[in-house]
Amino acid sequence: MSVQATGRLVLQWTLRNATCPVLNLRTILGSDNVRQRGFMTCRLLCSTHNQTSTLHQHTDLSQLQLQPGRELSIRALLDMGFTDTQADQLLEAATKGRGGQSEHASSTLMALFVLGLNPSSVLKVLEKCPELFYVKGTQLQQRMDNLRRLGLLEGSLQRVVSHYPQILTLPLRRVNTVARFLREKCAFTVQQATDIIRDSPAVVQDNLGQLEYKFQYAYFRMGVKQAEMVKSKLFRVTLEEVRCRHSFLERRGLYQTPDKKGQTLIVNPKLKDILAVTEETYLADIAMATQEEFKVFQKLMAREWQEEDDEQERDMGADSDDDDEKMKMRKI
Amino acid sequence: MAALMDTRILLRKIKDLRCLTPRRNRVKAKWAGSQPKYPATNLALQNFDATYSLQLGEQWPSVRVSMLCEQKYGALVNNFATTEGVIADLQSQGCRDFVCQPVGVGALERLQAPGFPLHDNPSTLESVGVSQHVAPPRLRTNIKCFVFPGGDISRFKPSRPDLYGMLGYYLMDAASVLPALALDVQEGHSVLDVCAAPGGKTLALLQTQAIRFLCVNDISVSRTYRLQRVLNSYVPKELLTEERMRITSFDGRKWGEIERDTFDRVLVDVPCTTDRHSAMEDENNIFKRARTKERQRLPQLQTELLLAGIEAVRPGGQVLYSTCSLSQLQNEYVVERAMHLAREEHGISLQVVDLRPITRLFKDTFHFAPDPHLGQLVLPHLTANFGPIYMCKLQRLN
Numbered sequence: 001m002s003v004q005a006t007g008r009l010v011l012q013w014t015l016r017n018a019t020c021p022v023l024n025l026r027t028i029l030g031s032d033n034v035r036q037r038g039f040m041t042c043r044l045l046c047s048t049h050n051q052t053s054t055l056h057q058h059t060d061l062s063q064l065q066l067q068p069g070r071e072l073s074i075r076a077l078l079d080m081g082f083t084d085t086q087a088d089q090l091l092e093a094a095t096k097g098r099g100g101q102s103e104h105a106s107s108t109l110m111a112l113f114v115l116g117l118n119p120s121s122v123l124k125v126l127e128k129c130p131e132l133f134y135v136k137g138t139q140l141q142q143r144m145d146n147l148r149r150l151g152l153l154e155g156s157l158q159r160v161v162s163h164y165p166q167i168l169t170l171p172l173r174r175v176n177t178v179a180r181f182l183r184e185k186c187a188f189t190v191q192q193a194t195d196i197i198r199d200s201p202a203v204v205q206d207n208l209g210q211l212e213y214k215f216q217y218a219y220f221r222m223g224v225k226q227a228e229m230v231k232s233k234l235f236r237v238t239l240e241e242v243r244c245r246h247s248f249l250e251r252r253g254l255y256q257t258p259d260k261k262g263q264t265l266i267v268n269p270k271l272k273d274i275l276a277v278t279e280e281t282y283l284a285d286i287a288m289a290t291q292e293e294f295k296v297f298q299k300l301m302a303r304e305w306q307e308e309d310d311e312q313e314r315d316m317g318a319d320s321d322d323d324d325e326k327m328k329m330r331k332i
Numbered sequence: 333m334a335a336l337m338d339t340r341i342l343l344r345k346i347k348d349l350r351c352l353t354p355r356r357n358r359v360k361a362k363w364a365g366s367q368p369k370y371p372a373t374n375l376a377l378q379n380f381d382a383t384y385s386l387q388l389g390e391q392w393p394s395v396r397v398s399m400l401c402e403q404k405y406g407a408l409v410n411n412f413a414t415t416e417g418v419i420a421d422l423q424s425q426g427c428r429d430f431v432c433q434p435v436g437v438g439a440l441e442r443l444q445a446p447g448f449p450l451h452d453n454p455s456t457l458e459s460v461g462v463s464q465h466v467a468p469p470r471l472r473t474n475i476k477c478f479v480f481p482g483g484d485i486s487r488f489k490p491s492r493p494d495l496y497g498m499l500g501y502y503l504m505d506a507a508s509v510l511p512a513l514a515l516d517v518q519e520g521h522s523v524l525d526v527c528a529a530p531g532g533k534t535l536a537l538l539q540t541q542a543i544r545f546l547c548v549n550d551i552s553v554s555r556t557y558r559l560q561r562v563l564n565s566y567v568p569k570e571l572l573t574e575e576r577m578r579i580t581s582f583d584g585r586k587w588g589e590i591e592r593d594t595f596d597r598v599l600v601d602v603p604c605t606t607d608r609h610s611a612m613e614d615e616n617n618i619f620k621r622a623r624t625k626e627r628q629r630l631p632q633l634q635t636e637l638l639l640a641g642i643e644a645v646r647p648g649g650q651v652l653y654s655t656c657s658l659s660q661l662q663n664e665y666v667v668e669r670a671m672h673l674a675r676e677e678h679g680i681s682l683q684v685v686d687l688r689p690i691t692r693l694f695k696d697t698f699h700f701a702p703d704p705h706l707g708q709l710v711l712p713h714l715t716a717n718f719g720p721i722y723m724c725k726l727q728r729l730n
Contacts, residue, residue, distance in 0.1 A: 248397065252397045253381055288393065289393070293714040296714040296715055297401065304402070315355075
C-alpha cells in the first residue's frame with residue numbers, strides 16, 4: 001500500500017515537471033507512444049489501487065490530479081479519462097473566458113466527477129456553461145447538496161445538472177426562493193415543486209412576477225389545476241406562447257374557461273396536448289388551422305398586447321399627472 | 333399664424349387626448365355590481381356558435397377567430413381630391429388597388445400596362461361568360477380601393493385633407509366596396525341608396541362619377557347628419573347640388589308608396605345583426621336582452637326594405653341586397669321571401685343575377701364562401717380579415 005502511494009507520488013511529481021509548459025509537451029516528448037506509455041502507467045496504477053467502483057476511481061483520480069489551485073494540463077485531463085480531442089476542447093473552454101484559466105477549474109472538474117458524470121458529459125456541461133470554471137468547488141458541492149435537499153435525488157440531480165448547468169452558478173438563496181415561491185404562491189405540493197425544478201430547471205432564473213403571472217393565467221384563465229400544469233411542463237413554455245396558443249383556441253371556439261364548478265359547454269383539450277407538442281401537431285390536431293392563419297394571429301396578438309401595455313403605461317402616466325396636480329393644489 | 337399652425341400640428345401629433353385628462357374627470361367604465369352577468373358579446377357568440385357552426389361547418393372556427401381579431405381596412409381613394417400623391421404614398425406603403433389589379437392577373441401584364449388605360453372607359457363590366465381569354469376579365473370602373481396584401485397586418489394612417497380640404501381616402505371594410513362594385517352603375521343612371529349611413533358605400537358609388545342622380549336615404553336623422561358630414565369632407569359642393577343628389581330620412585319601407593318604378597339601380601344595405609360588431613363590442617349591441625324583440629323582427633324589416641327597393645326600381649333595373657351578417661335567416665331567406673312576395677302581391681317578377689364573375693375576379697383578395705345557393709358571401713379569414721358581407725343582385729323583369 002505505502003509502496004504504491006509513494007510510487008504514485010513520484011509519478012505525479014515527474015509528470016508535473018514534464019507537463020508544466022503545456023504547449024511544449026508534444027514537442028518535448030515528440031513521439032506519441034512515450035505519452036501513451038505514461039498515461040497507461042497512470043491508468044494502471046489507479047486501477048490496481050482500487051477496483052471497487054468507477055465513482056471512487058474518479059474521486060481518487062481527482063484527488064490525485066486536481067488539487068485546488070493547480071492549472072489544468074492536457075496530461076492531467078487525459079489521465080482523468082478524457083480523449084485527446086475532448087481534452088483539447090475542455091482546455092480551450094477553460095482558457096477562453098475572462099482572461100486566462102481560473103484557479104477553480106480543477107475543483108470544478110472534481111465536483112462534477114464526484115457527482116458521477118462521465119468525462120464526455122462533464123465536457124458537455126462545461127461547454128454549455130463555462131462560468132462553472134469560476135465557481136469554487138466547495139460552493140458547487142453546497143449547491144448540489146441544496147438541490148438534493150429540495151428533493152432532487154440521484155439521477156434527477158445529474159439530469160438537471162447536465163441539462164441546465166447554469167443552476168449551479170446561482171446562489172443557494174435564489175434557488176430556494178423559487179422553490180418556496182412555487183410552494184407558497186402557486187400552492188404546488190413539495191413533490192410538484194421538485195418535479196417542476198427537475199423538468200424545467202430554467203424556472204430558477206425566471207422573473208418571479210412573470211412566473212406568477214404565467215401560473216395565474218393557466219389557473220384562472222384556462223382553469224387548469226396544479227397537477228396538470230406539472231404534467232404538461234407549463235414552465236418550459238414562454239408566457240407569450242401559452243397565451244397565443246390558448247387565445248387562438250379560445251377565439252376559434254375550441255376552448256372555454258371553466259365556470260366556478262369547473263364546467264364547460266365543450267370538452268377542452270388537455271393542457272399537455274396544447275403546450276407539450278410541436279406547432280405543427282398543435283395546429284393539425286388541436287386547433288385544426290393552417291400555419292398561415294396562426295402566423296397572422298401571432299402578429300396580431302403581439303400588437304394587441306403591446307397596445308394593452310402601452311395603455312396601462314399611459315394610465316399610470318396620467319395618474320402621476322393627477323398626483324402632481326394634487327401636490328400643486330396642496331401648495332396653493 | 334405660424335404659432336397657430338404649430339399648435340394644430342402638435343394637436344394632430346397627440347393621438348389620444350385622454351392622457352391629458354386627470355383620472356377623476358374621466359368617464360369610468362362600469363364594472364363589478366352593475367356589469368351584466370352575461371355581456372351581450374357573449375350572448376352574440378353563443379348565438380353564432382349555435383347557428384353558424386351548423387351552417388358553415390369546418391369553416392366556422394376560422395371565421396370566428398377572424399371576427400374576434402382586428403379587422404382589416406381598405407382605403408377607398410377619393411377621386412374628387414388630388415389623387416396622385418395619395419396613390420403614390422399608398423403604393424409606397426406596400427398596398428395595392430384590388431379593384432384594378434386583382435392578384436390573379438399575370439405580373440407580366442401588369443408590368444406592361446402601368447398606366448391602366450381601362451380607367452378612361454368607366455363602368456362596364458366585361459361579360460365574363462362570353463369572353464374566353466386566358467387572363468381573367470377586369471372590371472371597368474373608377475373605384476379604387478387599396479388594401480395591404482394578404483397576411484400583412486399594417487394599418488392605414490388617417491387620411492389628410494388636400495389643398496381644397498378634400499380628404500384623400502376613406503377607410504372602410506374593403507368588402508363593403510363589393511356591393512358598390514357589383515351594383516354595376518353605368519353612365520347616366522339614377523341610383524337609390526335606401527339605408528345609406530354612415531356613407532361608405534354611398535361614397536364608393538359616387539366615385540364611379542357616372543351617376544346622373546343619387547338619392548340617399550336613412551331613417552335616422554342623426555345618421556343622415558353624419559352621412560352629410562362624410563360627403564362634405566369627400567365630395568366637392570358642385571356635385572352635392574339638388575339636381576344631382578337628394579338626402580332624405582324617410583322610412584325606407586314606404587319607398588314603394590313614394591316613388592315607384594323610378595331608379596335604374598337600388599342599393600338595399602339593410603340593418604342586420606352586424607356580426608363583427610356584435611361579437612366584439614358591448615356598446616350598441618343588438619344581442620342585449622332588452623333588444624331581443626328588435627333582433628327577432630330584423631328579417632321582417634329586411635324583407636320589407638328589400639320589397640320597397642324592388643318597387644322603387646324601374647322594370648329592367650337592378651336591386652342589390654346586402655348585409656354584414658352570415659346568418660341565412662337574414663340573407664338567403666330574406667331574398668327568397670321578398671321575391672315570393674313581389675311575385676304574389678305586386679306581380680313583379682325578378683331574376684337573380686349571377687355574381688360569380690365578381691367573386692372570381694376578387695377571389696385572391698377576399699375569402700368567399702364556397703358555394704352559396706343564392707348570392708355571394710364574403711367570409712372573414714385571418715389572412716384576409718374583411719367582411720362578413722352578403723350580397724345578392726336581382727333584376728326586375730316587368
